[in-house]
Amino acid sequence: MKPMVAVYAPRASALHAARAAISAAFCAAFALVGMLYQHPLVLLAAFAGVLAAAAGARVGGELLALLRLALPFALFVALVNPLVSQRGETLLIRGGDLLGRRFDVTLEALAYGGVAGLRTLVIVVAFGLFSVAVDPDEMLGLFRRLSYRTALTGSITTRLVSVLATDGARMREAARCRAVPARRGAVARATLSGALDRAVAVAAALEVRGYATAQRPARARRPWSRHDLRVSLATALLLATAVAGVAAGVGGFEPYPRLDVELGLRESLLAGVVVGLAVAPFAGASARLGVGRG
Amino acid sequence: MVAEDGSRAAEAIVVAEHFGYRYAEGDARSLVDVSLELDAGSLTIVAGPSGSGKSTLLRAACGLVPHFYGGQASGKMSVAGLSLREHGPSELAAVCGTLFQDPESQVVMGAVRAEIALGLEQRGESAAAVARAVEETALALGVAHLLDRRTDTLSGGELQRVALAATLVNRPALVLLDEPTSQLDPVAGDELIGLLRRLNEEWGTTVVVADHRIERWLVAADQVVALERGRIARVAAPTEYLDWLAQHDRARALPAAARLFASAGLRPLPTTVKQARASLQAVGLTPSLIGAATARPRARNGEPLNGEPLNGFAPLRRRERPGRRGGAALRMRGLWYEIDGGPAVLRGIDLELHSGDCVALIGRNGAGKSTLLRHAKGLLEPTRGSVERAGEVALLLQTPGDYLIHEHVEQEAGVAGTNAAGLRGRERTNPRDLSGGERQRLALEVVLGVAQTPALVCLDEPTRGMDCASMDRLVARLEALASAGAAVIVATHDMEFAAAFAGRVVLMGEGVVLADGPAADVLAGGWYFTTEVARVLGGAGGALTPEQGARRLAGEGGR
Numbered sequence: 137m138k139p140m141v142a143v144y145a146p147r148a149s150a151l152h153a154a155r156a157a158i159s160a161a162f163c164a165a166f167a168l169v170g171m172l173y174q175h176p177l178v179l180l181a182a183f184a185g186v187l188a189a190a191a192g193a194r195v196g197g198e199l200l201a202l203l204r205l206a207l208p209f210a211l212f213v214a215l216v217n218p219l220v221s222q223r224g225e226t227l228l229i230r231g232g233d234l235l236g237r238r239f240d241v242t243l244e245a246l247a248y249g250g251v252a253g254l255r256t257l258v259i260v261v262a263f264g265l266f267s268v269a270v271d272p273d274e275m276l277g278l279f280r281r282l283s284y285r286t287a288l289t290g291s292i293t294t295r296l297v298s299v300l301a302t303d304g305a306r307m308r309e310a311a312r313c314r315a316v317p318a319r320r321g322a323v324a325r326a327t328l329s330g331a332l333d334r335a336v337a338v339a340a341a342l343e344v345r346g347y348a349t350a351q352r353p354a355r356a357r358r359p360w361s362r363h364d365l366r367v368s369l370a371t372a373l374l375l376a377t378a379v380a381g382v383a384a385g386v387g388g389f390e391p392y393p394r395l396d397v398e399l400g401l402r403e404s405l406l407a408g409v410v411v412g413l414a415v416a417p418f419a420g421a422s423a424r425l426g427v428g429r430g
Numbered sequence: 431m432v433a434e435d436g437s438r439a440a441e442a443i444v445v446a447e448h449f450g451y452r453y454a455e456g457d458a459r460s461l462v463d464v465s466l467e468l469d470a471g472s473l474t475i476v477a478g479p480s481g482s483g484k485s486t487l488l489r490a491a492c493g494l495v496p497h498f499y500g501g502q503a504s505g506k507m508s509v510a511g512l513s514l515r516e517h518g519p520s521e522l523a524a525v526c527g528t529l530f531q532d533p534e535s536q537v538v539m540g541a542v543r544a545e546i547a548l549g550l551e552q553r554g555e556s557a558a559a560v561a562r563a564v565e566e567t568a569l570a571l572g573v574a575h576l577l578d579r580r581t582d583t584l585s586g587g588e589l590q591r592v593a594l595a596a597t598l599v600n601r602p603a604l605v606l607l608d609e610p611t612s613q614l615d616p617v618a619g620d621e622l623i624g625l626l627r628r629l630n631e632e633w634g635t636t637v638v639v640a641d642h643r644i645e646r647w648l649v650a651a652d653q654v655v656a657l658e659r660g661r662i663a664r665v666a667a668p669t670e671y672l673d674w675l676a677q678h679d680r681a682r683a684l685p686a687a688a689r690l691f692a693s694a695g696l697r698p699l700p701t702t703v704k705q706a707r708a709s710l711q712a713v714g715l716t717p718s719l720i721g722a723a724t725a726r727p728r729a730r731n732g733e734p735l736n737g738e739p740l741n742g743f744a745p746l747r748r749r750e751r752p753g754r755r756g757g758a759a760l761r762m763r764g765l766w767y768e769i770d771g772g773p774a775v776l777r778g779i780d781l782e783l784h785s786g787d788c789v790a791l792i793g794r795n796g797a798g799k800s801t802l803l804r805h806a807k808g809l810l811e812p813t814r815g816s817v818e819r820a821g822e823v824a825l826l827l828q829t830p831g832d833y834l835i836h837e838h839v840e841q842e843a844g845v846a847g848t849n850a851a852g853l854r855g856r857e858r859t860n861p862r863d864l865s866g867g868e869r870q871r872l873a874l875e876v877v878l879g880v881a882q883t884p885a886l887v888c889l890d891e892p893t894r895g896m897d898c899a900s901m902d903r904l905v906a907r908l909e910a911l912a913s914a915g916a917a918v919i920v921a922t923h924d925m926e927f928a929a930a931f932a933g934r935v936v937l938m939g940e941g942v943v944l945a946d947g948p949a950a951d952v953l954a955g956g957w958y959f960t961t962e963v964a965r966v967l968g969g970a971g972g973a974l975t976p977e978q979g980a981r982r983l984a985g986e987g988g989r
Contacts, residue, residue: 144540146580273544280551292538298582299534309809310832313825315879318835326835337535340519344492344528345596348520351554 143298145268149193150417154367155358156274162189162367162417163266165374169410170258172378175387176247177399179254181407185414186261192418195268202264206257214253218245223392248391280353288347292338300331362422370416377413381406442467443604443636444491448505450660451486451495460486462660463505468638468653470603473630475647476640477671478657479683479897480865484640487657488606491638492528493519510603523549527597531609531895533589542584542592543577549600567599571625587618587795594622598629605629607639611646612894615794615923616958623647642897643924645685645962648701672699682898686926686962686976693980706966715983758820759783759885759917760806765815767801767941775801777941779815783886783917788908790932790949791921792959797938799921800828803888806919821885828891830873834861839872847875852903867900874907883914893924905931929953929961929974949974 146152151159166189169182190199224244231239272294279287304327311323381387386406388398417423444467451461461483468474476484489495496503497518507514510525530536539545546567550560568574573591576584584592590613597605607626611619627650630637639647644654654671656664664674672688675681676699681692687706688699700706765779775798783789791799804810805817807825826833836842840857843850848857851871853864861872870892878884887908893901901924908918908931919936922928928935928949935952937945937959945952950972954964963979973979 144580146578271541273540277544284552288538291540291544294540302534306827306829307832307835310827310829311835312809313807313827313877314833315822315824315877322835326832330831334535337530337532338538340494340498341530341536342538343494343498343519344523344526345549346520346523346552348518349523350520350552353551354554354556354560356557356560 143267144270144272145195145198146271147194147269149195149269150363150366150423151189151193151265151269152271153361153363154417155361155364156270157278158364158368158371159270160266160275162371162374163262163270165371165378166265166410166414167259167262168375169378170255170262172382173387174251174255174389174391175403176251176254176389176397177403177407178381178387178410179251179258181410182258183254183261185411186258186265188411189414189418190261190265190269192415192423193265193269195265198268199261199264202268203257203261206260206264210253210257210260212253213256214249217249217252218242221245221248224395225393226395244391244393244395247395251389251391277353277356281355284350284352285347288342288350292342296335296338299334303327303330303334363417366423367417370413374410374413377406377409441470443470443510444468444507444638446490446505446507449490449507450504451490452502453486454500456501458660460660461490464660464662465505466655466662466665468636470636471630471634472652473627473637473647473650474639475644475651475654475668476638476657477642477644477654477683478663479899480642480867480895481659482657483660484657485608486660487655488528488608488638488640490514491604492526492606493517493522494528523602524553524600525602526604526606527600527602528606529590529594529597529608529610531612533586533593533613536593537581537589537596540580540582542573542579542581545581545592546573546577546596546599549596553600563599563601567595571595571598572621585795586613587615587621590614590618590622591625594625598635601633602635604636604638607637607641609641609895610639611641611643616925617794619923620646620958623650642895643685643926645687648685649704651701668701669698672701682902687966689976690963690966690979690983693976694983696983700966703962703965707968710966710983757785758818759785759787760820760823760919761816761818762802762805763816763818765802765805765817766813767798767805767810768813774813775941776805776812779941779943781936781943781946783919785820785885785915785917786912787917787919787934788912788932789917789919789934789936790928791919791936791938792923792925792928793938793944798941799938800890801941802938803827803890803919803921806886806888819885823886823888824877824879824884825888826870826874826877826890826892828894830866830869830892831862833873833876834869836861839864842872843875844880846880847872847878850878850907851875865900866895867897867903870896870900871903871907874904878911883911883916885916887911887916887918889918889920891922892920893922893927901927901930925953925956925959925961926975929963948972 151162166182166186170179173179187199190196218241222238222240224242226243227240228243228246229241231241273291276287276291307323307327307330311318386402390396446464446466449461449464450459452459476487478484486495489499490507491509493514509522512522537545539548543564546564547560550563568577571591571594573595576588576592581589581592590610611622614622623646626637629635630650641647648668651668654666654668655662656671664671666674672684675684676692681689684692687703691699691706700709760783762779762781765776766774767776768774779802793799801810803825805812807823834842837860838857839853839859839861840848842861848854853868853872861869864872892904912918920931932949934947935949936943937952953960953974954969954972961974963976964974967973967979967982971982973982
């Protein structure tokens, strides 16, 4: 049974092999590009970069599956703006009056809606890459020294999602086997009640493993691997480039009143760097050979 | 503790004095006046029928009762000197590891390495100490190759071993196990028992295991604690315990090898297959001779063997197989099933079941048994090949609780179904309050319905955690269905059940049918997939059950 949401998929890749904090920062850097820039070329580069990184991390299939859910949402975001915003000077479609309000579609509003949809897509795929390529146990481990029980509860919740999904699928299958079909409400109630039973069983298991008397875990020191170095270097360069680009005014984009998009060498260079840094951790023989940790 | 001969005996690690307990929502006391001492380094079996208090006793020993479950406790109990009154499960976790029946609920982390490390991390151990302990425990339990796997990708057997590793990584002085092999195939079950025996013998860990099927534990056990209705009925060494069972109208609860001897009037009752074979050889009964035996076995001096056939022992039952096969209830032709983007689970299955057939479907975890049953019902569509059904198919999957979704028993299966499940008078009971065996019977009636006998009845692992009385009732119900014209097929890891129920056995492996024939042919010569009696008698004459073996020993020729 395939989960509806993207879940961590262990693979032999540089992104998986790097420590969770660094891999998470790598994914967050692309989300940051999506937040900092409105320029379509830069956003497209960030989107393509995340997809390329996913391919490099061997989770391209998982990310494409996520895209099938994200695309309609991005499209919705893109279409809402031209319908609700009347700004812009280039009229594309003259709509009628409804409830005393005009509904025209302008090129500027359409472009800005498209940019908003693209930004949404970049942020969604960046977090999607985080979900499928960063070990949740290790990620939660980062927070354990701050609040051990909260982090552990988060970890259990993560695990319970898949367990409860399996339980629910099993109960639906059992319902199909009944000689007399059951009402959906009864099956749903039983599934919920089963989830509570499962939660109690997990709580009991935690108790006998010393949860109530748990101490703050010791700090784990791990030597830096070549994957840690490569991914962190790419992340640092991406962050620095993105921030410097904003400071230098690269990627100018003014949707209103008339669409004004700067498309010069600087924007092309920035887009190229974003894509290049996305694939950098996976390039070269040392990355390809990195099938394990370290 | 000082023994009578003056030597210092082992210290008791679990001490209970008149301990009693009632669950918060329970009407009756689950444990009554329990007094016992379990020595450090011993291996103890907790035996008894369903509802006798086995699980509750283990829950008390790990502190869940009463601290987690609430309820009322009386008397005293201490574990490694820690009184239950003052110390809860988290404090007892330092000395006591607990492994429950369902590893799905026990495993809490996403990765195997993180799961095994959790207990030590909670104790604040250094990262180096954690890493070392995880590595060593994984190696000791044969799960080192799983360390980088996700826990949700493990099979039941793998998950159980990982749960055991997570339990043992703290090096607890006491390990409590509740039906640890009920979800495992015979191979994985033997592996787990071997690990625990090594743990007990080489590390000196005290092991307490509650199980319905005690035969595989007896060889290593120091004592058996028998519970009945929450009370201790007997604490004895394995041999004495078997004698006690045989003498107290509890002979059906004897392990198969002991029941063979008891049926044949042989003494002493063996605790292991090896002991049983040695006893038979000592009186000149080798497997080849047993096959041709015509006379009652005698001791070497010519005297009859000690012991007489048990007074009041159930008469030898010869289960009548349907003499004539009816029409085909199920036809599978060239059946393939491939998981989308995954391996082939079924590979060219050809199988035909006829009205009145009683078939056991056996094989390792992951052999494809459950998938085959799902195809029989039509829950899965074959990738290739065909499935023809002569009529309705009833399928009871592994977890009977999944079928019970109403508030009252009567709402689940109606009056007729409730009566057929043997639950007359309990119509208003919540199904969740039923015992495991009762739930199983009720769930079977839920899938059967009241209208008519289905053409085919399929059950998937129905005897998990079931005591022998419940198993006998299930066998009787399935035989009645077969007599009424249904074909019955049961996927099972329980070879004793397969021998008691099936006339035909289908052995699967890696998605193909490896063997398909009469039960005696498939089971008698097996290594793992065989019964204890067949092991004792070396498959002589195809005897599988204690009753068949006893007839073989008595020279009646058989089955």
